[in-house]
Amino acid sequence: MNLNVSINWRSISYVCGFLLLALGGAMLIPASLDFLFFSGRTYMKFVAGLFVCGIIGGTLVLANRCPDRMKLGMREAFLVTSLVWVVLSIFAALPIYWTLNIPFVDACFESVSSLSTTGMSTFTLVEKIPKSILLWRSFLQWFGGMGIIVIAMTFFPALRLGGMQLFRSEFSDRYEKILPRLSQIASSLLGCYCFFTVICAVLYHLAGMSYFDATCHALSTISTGGLSTHSESLSYFNSAWIECIAGAFMIIGGMTLMIFVRIAHGDWRSLMRDKQFHTFLSSIFLCSVFLTFWQVMTNGTPLLESIRHAFFMVISIFSTTGYINTDYSLWSPLPLVLFFIISLIGGCTGSTTGGIKIFRLQVLFTIARNHLRHLRRPNAVFMTRFQGYHITDAVAFSIMTLIILYITTVLIIAISLSACGVDFTTALTGSGAVLSTLGVGIGPIVGLGATIAQLDALPKCILMFGMICGRLELLAVLILFMPSFWRN
Incomplete structure (x- = not known):
C-alpha cells in the first residue's frame, strides 16, 4: 500500500492546530469559574491543559501556515473530519484525567461521549464530581x-x-x-x-x-x-x-x-x-x-x-x-x-x-x-x-x-461487546445507544443511573469508536478503512 499519496498533511495539521487553540481557549471558562466561584482546587488543571493545547496547537499552526497550500481536497476533508474528533477528544480529556486521577481511557471516554453528544458516562456518582469538570463536559x-x-x-x-x-x-x-x-x-x-x-x-x-x-x-x-x-x-x-x-x-x-x-x-x-x-x-x-x-x-x-x-x-x-x-x-x-x-x-x-x-x-x-x-x-x-x-x-x-x-x-x-463478556441486552442496546448518540440503553451498565466504569478498557474503546462513527454519519469514518482511499 502506497501511503505516500497526494494528501495535503500541512492543511490537515493546520486545521487541527487551529482547533486545538480554540479548545485551549475554551478551557479558560471552567478555569476562571472554578477560581472565582467554585472550589478553587481544579483551575490549575485547566490552565495546564490550556498551555498544552496552546503549545501544540500553536506549533502546528505556525509550522504549517502557508496560504498557497491551504487547500482541502476530498481526501483531506474525509481525514480532517474524523481526525479532528479524535485529536480534540484526547486533549479535552487532559483536565478530567489530571483532576480525577482516573485511567486515561475513562477520561477519554468522558470527552468522546461529550463531544459526540452521546452522554454516556463512567462516573458512578455525578454529584461528587467537581463542578468545573461537570461544566467542562457540558461545554x-x-x-x-x-x-x-x-x-x-x-x-x-x-x-x-x-x-x-x-x-x-x-x-x-x-x-x-x-x-x-x-x-x-x-x-x-x-x-x-x-x-x-x-x-x-x-x-x-x-x-x-x-x-x-x-x-x-x-x-x-x-x-x-x-x-x-x-x-x-x-x-x-x-x-x-x-x-x-x-x-x-x-x-x-x-x-x-x-x-x-x-x-x-x-x-x-x-x-x-x-x-x-x-x-x-x-x-x-x-x-x-x-x-x-x-x-x-x-x-x-x-x-x-x-x-x-x-x-x-x-x-x-x-x-x-x-x-x-x-x-x-x-x-x-x-x-x-x-x-x-x-x-x-x-x-x-x-x-x-x-x-x-x-x-x-x-x-x-x-x-x-x-x-x-x-x-x-x-x-x-x-x-x-x-x-x-x-x-x-x-x-x-x-x-x-x-x-x-x-x-x-x-x-x-x-x-464485539458480547465477545468481551458483555451480556446480550447490554451489548445490543449499548451498541444502538452509542451509534445513535442516545447514550442510554437497558441494563445495569448502560441503563438509567448506570455507569460503564465496570467495563474493561477494550469494550470502552469499542463504545468510543461507535460514538465517533455515529456522530460523523458512519461513512466519514468507515471510508478511512478502505485500502483504495490511501492509493492514488
Whole structure:
C-alpha cells in the first residue's frame, strides 16, 4: 500500500492546530469559574491543559501556515473530519484525567461521549464530581453539537455522504443570495445556537434550577447531549415545568437549525415546507399517544402521569438526548423495543441529533412505494422526489448504503461487546445507544443511573469508536478503512 499519496498533511495539521487553540481557549471558562466561584482546587488543571493545547496547537499552526497550500481536497476533508474528533477528544480529556486521577481511557471516554453528544458516562456518582469538570463536559457537548451542525450543513453535502448531496442543491438555491459564504452560514448557525441556549438556561432557572444546573442543562439540552449534573438525570428535579422546557428545546435541537436561519432572514414559510419537521413532530405525537394508552391499559398508570412520562421519554429518545424522568426499564417489553427503534431513527438532518435521520427514511419509503407501483404498472415511469428535488440513482444508492451499513455496524459492535463478556441486552442496546448518540440503553451498565466504569478498557474503546462513527454519519469514518482511499 502506497501511503505516500497526494494528501495535503500541512492543511490537515493546520486545521487541527487551529482547533486545538480554540479548545485551549475554551478551557479558560471552567478555569476562571472554578477560581472565582467554585472550589478553587481544579483551575490549575485547566490552565495546564490550556498551555498544552496552546503549545501544540500553536506549533502546528505556525509550522504549517502557508496560504498557497491551504487547500482541502476530498481526501483531506474525509481525514480532517474524523481526525479532528479524535485529536480534540484526547486533549479535552487532559483536565478530567489530571483532576480525577482516573485511567486515561475513562477520561477519554468522558470527552468522546461529550463531544459526540452521546452522554454516556463512567462516573458512578455525578454529584461528587467537581463542578468545573461537570461544566467542562457540558461545554464539550455544546461545542460538539455546534460542530456537527456546521459539518453536516457544509462538509457532508460536498462529500456526498448518505444522500447529503441533496442538500447542497437546496443550499445553493435558497441561500446563495443571503448567505453567499461558508463563514456567513457558520456564523448564522452559531447565532441561532447561542440564542436558544441562553433562552433555555433562563427558562430553566425560572423553573427552579440553580444558575449552575440551568447553565449545564441548557448546554446539554440544545446539543441533545443528555449529560446531567445529577445521577438521576432530570427526574432528580421532579418538576413538570422543567420537563416541559426540556421537551421544547429537545425538539428544537432535533430540528434542522438552518430553518431558523431562514426564518431570521424572512423566509417564514420554510417551517411549513420542511417535510422532515412535519414527520418529526407527527411521529413524536403518535408514539407518545400510543405509549400513554399502553401504560394506562397495561399498568394502570394514571392518565396525567402516563402523558407526562410518555411524551417526555419519546421526545428525549427521538432527539437522541437521553434525559430520563422515569425508570423506563420497568415498562413492558413493547415500549422498550419502540424506544430502541426510534433511537436509531433520530431527528432531522442538520440538527444535533444522531441516528439514521428522518429524511433518509422518507426517501427510502418513497423508493419502496415507487417500486411497488412499478410492479403493478411496469411500463410507467415514477419519479422519486424529496421536497421538490429529484432523487437521482446516486443519491438513492448512497442513502440505502448508509442505512444498510448503519444496521450492520450496530450488530458488529454488539457482537464485539458480547465477545468481551458483555451480556446480550447490554451489548445490543449499548451498541444502538452509542451509534445513535442516545447514550442510554437497558441494563445495569448502560441503563438509567448506570455507569460503564465496570467495563474493561477494550469494550470502552469499542463504545468510543461507535460514538465517533455515529456522530460523523458512519461513512466519514468507515471510508478511512478502505485500502483504495490511501492509493492514488
